[in-house]
Every structure is written in C-alpha cells, then in structure tokens.
Amino acid sequence: xxxxxxxxxxxxxxxxxxxxxxxxxxxxxxxxxxxxxxxxxxxxxxxxxxxxxxxxxxxxxxxxxxxxxxxxxxxxxxxxxxxxxxxxxxxxxxxxxxxxxxxxxxxxxxxxxxxxxxxxxxxxxxxxxxxxxxxxxxxxxxxxxxxxxxxxxxxxxxxxxxxxxxxxxxxxxxxxxxxxxxxxxxxxxxxxxxxxxxxxxxxxxxxxxxxxxxxxxxxxxxxxxxxxxxxxxxxxxxxxxxxxxxxxxxxxxxxxxxxxxxxxxxxxxxx
Numbered sequence: 001x002x003x004x005x006x007x008x009x010x011x012x013x014x015x016x017x018x019x020x021x022x023x024x025x026x027x028x029x030x031x032x033x034x035x036x037x038x039x040x041x042x043x044x045x046x047x048x049x050x051x052x053x054x055x056x057x058x059x060x061x062x063x064x065x066x067x068x069x070x071x072x073x074x075x076x077x078x079x080x081x082x083x084x085x086x087x088x089x090x091x092x093x094x095x096x097x098x099x100x101x102x103x104x105x106x107x108x109x110x111x112x113x114x115x116x117x118x119x120x121x122x123x124x125x126x127x128x129x130x131x132x133x134x135x136x137x138x139x140x141x142x143x144x145x146x147x148x149x150x151x152x153x154x155x156x157x158x159x160x161x162x163x164x165x166x167x168x169x170x171x172x173x174x175x176x177x178x179x180x181x182x183x184x185x186x187x188x189x190x191x192x193x194x195x196x197x198x199x200x201x202x203x204x205x206x207x208x209x210x211x212x213x214x215x216x217x218x219x220x221x222x223x224x225x226x227x228x229x230x231x232x233x234x235x236x237x238x239x240x241x242x243x244x245x246x247x248x249x250x251x252x253x254x255x256x257x258x259x260x261x262x263x264x265x266x267x268x269x270x271x
Contacts, residue, residue: 029100039112041169093131115141135268144191149217161243194225
C-alpha cells in the first residue's frame with residue numbers, strides 16, 4: 001500500500017531490541033496482547049516507567065503485555081526509536097503462538113512520546129504490510145514537530161510538559177534545527193500524515209487529551225483526521241487536567257482516566 005513517505009531507514013529486522021513480557025497467572029490462552037511504548041519525550045524512560053500500568057493491563061484485561069525498551073534520543077535520533085518499536089512488534093507477532101497470543105488481536109498502547117511512536121508504528125505496519133494491529137490507544141500523543149497549534153503556543157508554564165520541553169524533545173528526536181522543516185517524515189510526526197490525507201486503512205483508535213497540555217490540539221486534530229479518513233475513533237477530552245494528570249493516582253480524575261482507558265483497551269481488543 002502506498003504510504004506517506006519512504007521507509008525511514010534500515011530493515012527492522014536488522015536491529016536488536018529488549019522487550020519485557022507480562023503474562024497473567026492462571027489464565028489459559030491464547031490471549032490478546034498489548035504492545036506498550038513508554039513516554040519520556042523521546043529522551044527518557046524504560047519499561048519501568050509503565051510497570052504498574054502494564055501489570056494492571058495484564059491482570060485486569062487480561063492480556064499478554066509486551067513493553068519495548070527502545071533506544072533514546074539524542075544519542076539515537078529518528079528513525080532508531082521508531083524502528084526499535086516496529087521491530088519489537090514484528091517479534092511479538094512472529095512469536096505469538098509460543099507466547100500464547102492471538103496474533104489478530106494485538107493493540108498498540110502509548111503515552112505522550114510513546115503515543116507518537118505508536119502512531120508512527122501503526123503507519124509503518126500498514127505501509128510495510130507488517131503485523132495487523134487490532135487497535136491503537138494514543139494517550140496525550142506527541143504528533144506534531146511544528147508546535148504551531150494554539151495549545152502548543154500558549155501553554156508555556158504548564159505542569160510536567162510545556163512549550164520549552166516540547167521544543168527540546170523534538171530537537172533531540174529529529175536533530176537541532178530539523179523540527180518544523182519541510183523534510184520531516186510523517187512516520188516521525190504523524191500529524192503530517194494527517195495533513196497529507198494518509199490515514200486511511202489504520203486500525204481503530206482511542207485518543208485521550210488533557211485540557212492544559214501543549215499536546216492537546218494536535219491530539220484533537222489527529223482524532224478528527226482519523227475519523228475523516230474512515231478510521232473508527234473514540235476521543236476523550238478531560239477538562240481541568242494537565243499532561244501526566246493520570247499519574248496522580250489518588251485524584252478522582254486520574255482514577256477516571258485510568259478506568260476509561262482500561263475499558264477502551266478491553267473494547268479495542270475484543271473480537
């Protein structure tokens with residue numbers, strides 16, 4: 001299938017990637033799988049970031065959860081993190097039988113930069129004829145390197161994430177001076193694929209956005225573009241929240257975000 005741009009680098013099977021695998025005890029398989037991609041602005045993090053979340057998905061869905069430990073920028077800029085994530089997905093699909101996974105029921109899950117990588121992986125899998133993805137779950141996704149949306153321009157001092165952090169993140173991922181240019185790959189910044197009308201054929205999506213988040217408007221725009229392309233899409237907007245609000249476990253809104261996200265994954269993984 002024609003895609004939004006050229007393949008971004010070497011063949012995915014040329015890289016080695018570490019994966020952390022969770023499987024629920026005492027639950028007969030085969031089971032659906034969640035392929036998790038952690039956040040961290042493309043420069044921080046590991047599967048440890050999402051350990052509690054992965055355990056919850058594993059136990060409560062239930063599902064096999066595979067969390068990818070991709071290389072980080074700036075030491076490893078695009079396309080290295082994306083290719084690591086795609087290679088891990090390919091490995092999961094190829095080893096589905098021995099893992100007790102239903103290969104036709106694999107969901108992508110990502111938060112922040114991880115959600116941007118998940119969106120890029122969905123594009124890449126479609127365009128390379130890669131593993132079929134049953135569902136993509138994009139939580140506060142980082143999708144647009146240009147930082148020209150209203151929320152990206154006005155939220156300069158918001159908690160956890162702000163315009164300065166977003167700019168540093170994209171500079172690390174793409175290289176200084178590259179973000180906002182004409183040659184940025186849609187696989188790196190999927191908002192560009194949306195503007196090119198290249199979202200048809202992607203898996204059904206769930207998109208969650210926070211009100212006081214520089215990434216808010218690019219998430220809203222991407223969800224609308226997915227729907228316009230004929231991709232079944234559920235959008236959740238959480239008033240009064242900021243980037244990372246869902247991590248404040250004692251807060252009622254965080255509990256709501258977590259519960260609704262789990263429910264959306266359960267629905268997304270259903271036959």
